[in-house]
Amino acid sequence: MVPSPDIPKVQKAVVVDKFGDDFKVKVVDDYPVPEPGQGEVLVRLTSSGVCHSDLAVAKNYLGQNATTKILGHEGSGYIVKHGEGVDAERHPIGEKVGVPLISGACHDCENCEHDEVYCKNNKGFYGSYIDGTWQQYIIVRANMIVRVPEGADTTIVGPILCGGVTVYKALKRAGLTAGSWVVITGAGGGLGSLAIQYATAMGLRPIAIDTGADKEKLVKKLGAEVFVDFAKDNIIEKINEVTGGGAHGAIMIAPVVQVYSMSVAYVRNHGTIVCVGLPKAGQKMEFEPAAFIFKALKLVGTLVGNRQDCREALDFMARGKVTPAVEKHKMEDIQEILNRMQAGDLPGRAVIDLE
Incomplete structure (x- = not known):
């Protein structure tokens, strides 16, 4: 059994300091580390992609009025803690996982029977209504976890799970x-x-x-x-x-x-x-x-793929058929990344190192 790592009380995170056309983001080092609840796990994120929709949220481009200041939804990392009711054998400490865009679904409605992405009881999108992946620790519902294929480069998993x-x-x-x-x-x-x-x-x-x-x-x-x-x-x-x-x-x-x-x-x-x-x-x-x-x-x-689509998309990556063209950056670079994205001067995908 892999021992649980030491988990700090606070963490580094990128927060939106100002929304709108003149948006501003900044890095803080005292953001609280969340505690997993019933059916949830705490994931130590190691990297996160930066998506065009993050720019849209920062600018309030779509008029959705985000309820979180931590954007991002392309994270990957490993499980460090279980909440109550999580099967520790199925989701062991140290398991590499990806974070999907959709934070949770009821798995019981008509939409969930066909495609949980469109669940009428959707728990919200990471990085819009729930703290996203531009932080070092994140809560994920165990029944929404996407497992990372053995030997896969976790740096490029995040962009696969969204883009x-x-x-x-x-x-x-x-x-x-x-x-x-x-x-x-x-x-x-x-x-x-x-x-x-x-x-x-x-x-x-x-x-x-x-x-x-x-x-x-x-x-x-x-x-x-x-x-x-x-x-x-x-x-x-x-x-x-x-x-x-x-x-x-x-x-x-x-x-x-x-x-x-x-x-x-x-x-x-x-x-x-x-x-x-x-x-x-x-x-x-x-x-x-x-x-x-x-x-x-x-x-x-189409909005985004469901968990089965995620498995298939990751399989293409694991077999070497698809490799995101990524630029690797520090957390402190996100303002510059978003500015370049806005100017159309960002070929491929930007990924930030959260370690």
């Missing part, structure tokens, strides 16, 4: 078969770079939309067959020409309504457009119903 599983689920929702063309917008960013890899591993033919030589180099290295520079190319013409009539599907990662609206012109008959990126609250897509009627298009949405 990775999100785009993996989106590709599954697209219902494409091997050899199909799939457009990925925002392809050079954190989610997009993962979507390129998952699409390639699933036998699809990715078309990457982004801008700049650095991002073109990145996405082609990751498996993109075609790069479309939205600042230089005629997006619709190039995609239709390369594919001989349009892509079979499109994964809309860039959170821009104009990008969504354009997709109907480069997706072929019977194609599927999957909504992933969240534009600013109140913005609306503009589509003519005729485009969907005469082309038999499908428009579907």
Whole structure:
């Protein structure tokens, strides 16, 4: 049996000092370490990703008014303490685990029977309504834990459990078969770079939309067959020409309504457009119903993958098929990371070291 490590009373954490367009974050070293309750475990986080939705929460971009000052939802680490009622053999001290976006589900409603992500009794998202993963210790419900595959690099687990599983689920929702063309917008960013890899591993033919030589180099290295520079190319013409009539599907990662609206012109008959990126609250897509009627298009949405999707997404990583392109940083770098993300100057994914 692995002995429980010494657990301090306080910890380092990154907190939001000011929400809004002029958001500010800072590092504190006296944030209380939480105590696990019934059915919960305490996890010592070793790293956490920084997601575009963290930026959205800091800016209150989506109008959700966060109820926590600790953001982040891409954490990984190991169990250090059990709450009452936790099966210690099933969840041993020292076990490497990942933290999912959804903090808890009832496992008893109609939604949970199909996909607990949409549970009507959802306990809240980490980093929006519950203290997130930009801290050294976090509470996780034992029945929501995601186990990390043996030998996996925990540094890259966090990005897989949010960005990775999100785009993996989106590709599954697209219902494409091997050899199909799939457009990925925002392809050079954190989610997009993962979507390129998952699409390639699933036998699809990715078309990457982004801008700049650095991002073109990145996405082609990751498996993109075609790069479309939205600042230089005629997006619709190039995609239709390369594919001989349009892509079979499109994964809309860039959170821009104009990008969504354009997709109907480069997706072929019977194609599927999957909504992933969240534009600013109140913005609306503009589509003519005729485009969907005469082309038999499908428009579907997806939030994030469930625990089974997480297992599958991690399996791709464990087999070396998907590796997040990460930049490693200290906790003190998060303000700079978010500023770069806002400027579109962050290829791949940023991960902070919490040790």
